[in-house]
Amino acid sequence: MTLRIDDVVLTYPDGDRTLTALDHVDLDVARGEFTAVVGPSGSGKSSLLAVAAMLLTPDSGRVTVAGHDVSGASPAARTRIRRDHVGVVFQQSNLLSSLTALEQLLVMAHISGASPRAAAVRARELLIAVDLADKEHKRPHQLSGGERQRVNIARALMNRPEVLLVDEPTSALDHERGIRIVSLLAGLTRENGLATVMVTHDLGTLPLVDRVLTMADARLSEDGRKTKADLLAAPMGAGE
Amino acid sequence: MFVALRDLRFAKGRFALMGAVVLLITLLVTMLSGLTAGLARENISAITELPADRVVFAASGDSAPSFSDSRVTDTMWREWQRVPGVSTAERLGITMGRVASGERGTGAAVFGVENVRDGEVVLSSGLAEELGGEPGGKHTTVRISGQDFTVSATAGAASYSHAPVAWISIGDWQRTAGQDAVATVITLRTSGDPDLAAADTRLGTVTVDRDDAPAAIGSFSSENGSLQLMRGFLFAISALVIGAFFTVWTIQRRGDVAVLKALGASTGYLLRDALAQAVVVLLLGAGIGGALGAGAGALAGDAVPFVLSAATTAVPVAVMILLGAAGAALAIRKITSVDPLTALGASR
Ligand SMILES: Nc1ncnc2c1ncn2[C@@H]1O[C@H](COP(=O)(O)OP(=O)(O)OP(=O)(O)O)[C@@H](O)[C@H]1O
Ligand SMILES: [Mg+2]
Numbered sequence: 033m034t035l036r037i038d039d040v041v042l043t044y045p046d047g048d049r050t051l052t053a054l055d056h057v058d059l060d061v062a063r064g065e066f067t068a069v070v071g072p073s074g075s076g077k078s079s080l081l082a083v084a085a086m087l088l089t090p091d092s093g094r095v096t097v098a099g100h101d102v103s104g105a106s107p108a109a110r111t112r113i114r115r116d117h118v119g120v121v122f123q124q125s126n127l128l129s130s131l132t133a134l135e136q137l138l139v140m141a142h143i144s145g146a147s148p149r150a151a152a153v154r155a156r157e158l159l160i161a162v163d164l165a166d167k168e169h170k171r172p173h174q175l176s177g178g179e180r181q182r183v184n185i186a187r188a189l190m191n192r193p194e195v196l197l198v199d200e201p202t203s204a205l206d207h208e209r210g211i212r213i214v215s216l217l218a219g220l221t222r223e224n225g226l227a228t229v230m231v232t233h234d235l236g237t238l239p240l241v242d243r244v245l246t247m248a249d250a251r252l253s254e255d256g257r258k259t260k261a262d263l264l265a266a267p268m269g270a271g272e
Numbered sequence: 273m274f275v276a277l278r279d280l281r282f283a284k285g286r287f288a289l290m291g292a293v294v295l296l297i298t299l300l301v302t303m304l305s306g307l308t309a310g311l312a313r314e315n316i317s318a319i320t321e322l323p324a325d326r327v328v329f330a331a332s333g334d335s336a337p338s339f340s341d342s343r344v345t346d347t348m349w350r351e352w353q354r355v356p357g358v359s360t361a362e363r364l365g366i367t368m369g370r371v372a373s374g375e376r377g378t379g380a381a382v383f384g385v386e387n388v389r390d391g392e393v394v395l396s397s398g399l400a401e402e403l404g405g406e407p408g409g410k411h412t413t414v415r416i417s418g419q420d421f422t423v424s425a426t427a428g429a430a431s432y433s434h435a436p437v438a439w440i441s442i443g444d445w446q447r448t449a450g451q452d453a454v455a456t457v458i459t460l461r462t463s464g465d466p467d468l469a470a471a472d473t474r475l476g477t478v479t480v481d482r483d484d485a486p487a488a489i490g491s492f493s494s495e496n497g498s499l500q501l502m503r504g505f506l507f508a509i510s511a512l513v514i515g516a517f518f519t520v521w522t523i524q525r526r527g528d529v530a531v532l533k534a535l536g537a538s539t540g541y542l543l544r545d546a547l548a549q550a551v552v553v554l555l556l557g558a559g560i561g562g563a564l565g566a567g568a569g570a571l572a573g574d575a576v577p578f579v580l581s582a583a584t585t586a587v588p589v590a591v592m593i594l595l596g597a598a599g600a601a602l603a604i605r606k607i608t609s610v611d612p613l614t615a616l617g618a619s620r
Contacts, residue, residue: 078616087534087613108538126274126531126615130282135274143537171282187535199616211567243378 034227040093053079055250061227072249086110119188121198125180134168140190158186198230275547294557302565305584310577312551316486318432323487324459343453357466381432384445393421399436492596504593533612549599562589
């Protein structure tokens, strides 16, 4: 498995008690598999992504990313594994305001010390893939929300990651643009053989994914318990 | 410097403002440095150019050696000549007086020395200029304290206590000064490592290195001290201003820094990037400020005492850059504590 989370427990300090955000969670994602995680607010979805991105170290359990067991890795080693094997697409596009669309991608190569020449070729390819070839010299404030999110996706793919983690990519977009972003992610996941985990509130995008998992009260539901059809039939939020 | 350079270009206005502050402070520091050195030269050059390595003062109780209080006796002088390791011990008399030539006259420091013949006077170039006289020219006779002297030479730009210098023989000095002492101080040339402390105790004198002797000129310590203090404050202010600027800037960048960390940039990479940015601003601001200061000094050199040298231009520029970088480094280290987790989720 390209991304494997085994029996992970994560707690946050909460006054004199602790708050359990992930309660014995297991997750396996294979190459080319597009997995969505849905669930009510505060159920622990972002926490799950943070653990997979090695931004948080769980209290117990194992995390394996692209073949590396990162449970006992040092912060520097985790940063390096994230840089080389994990792409992160943020909820808000979180682009750097002083950089053009092309430079948002080039900075990834600079961070990892890759050759600038090869990086420029790769960055232009990716901008074409997300249909932004004509916007490469635009800065974030000159781009629309959907365009920014596409730059964000292209940036996450710059260092050829095996794992792609996506947190609510469509929350700032209208439905139609949201659908376009998610189908772009689905295409990229298949073409590049990525293990993709996407957290979303937008149930309309679920027909585009391979697998839907539900997070509730810090627990991730087993595969198959809930199908896409179930979710669509009984939209979540009703019980929230 | 990938992000740093683009931030510089993107936030041009803010960085230009910061650079302008650095430029102005450096300009001020450079001009102050040149002026401090120029004023010091006018105050002490006749002492620092003495052909000697030590200056002997007559001790006066506990107080520090002082040219205005010191009077050495004949015995002191003779005994000092006999101290082992002292190759020459010469008398030097110093009084402030008035030197006149025809209608023109000016205040001057009158130095009695051993290598000028009785009845003759050597004028410093500043004094010759003020009197309008050249040796062998129109004004070959000058009056000092009611006595006539023949100008034998003009030598050097020496000055003492902001006055030009006239050198006469020590014998003539003793007569014009009307003092019972043989000289003000004794100047020594030494070889090896003579036991000066023992001789001082025995003879009731205080010996100091020639280059420390300017402190014994009344006005020098306070004048130089206050100028150096101003310079020090300017350096401290600039370090603080730069530190404050980069503190605010770093806080503004926290979001970007979190994103870069979440994307896999190491803390070391981000620190280097931010410090390089500060150094670029400092190099430009301090470099241009220093060049303008040197230019202004060169232009004003005739009107005010100003020394243009590496010590008064390159050194203050280098100190500005180093202190500014230190101030920026303190501010920038906050990058270390930015949590990449804040880049995730809706918190931005
Ligand atoms: N840094 C933190 N410190 C303390 N508690 C936290 C922290 N981050 C999250 N929590 C808590 O952990 C629980 C899970 O949070 P998480 O952000 O993972 O939820 P989520 O499913 O992503 O919610 P949303 O859909 O609103 O984004 C919540 O109860 C939240 O209050
Ligand atoms: Mg969340």
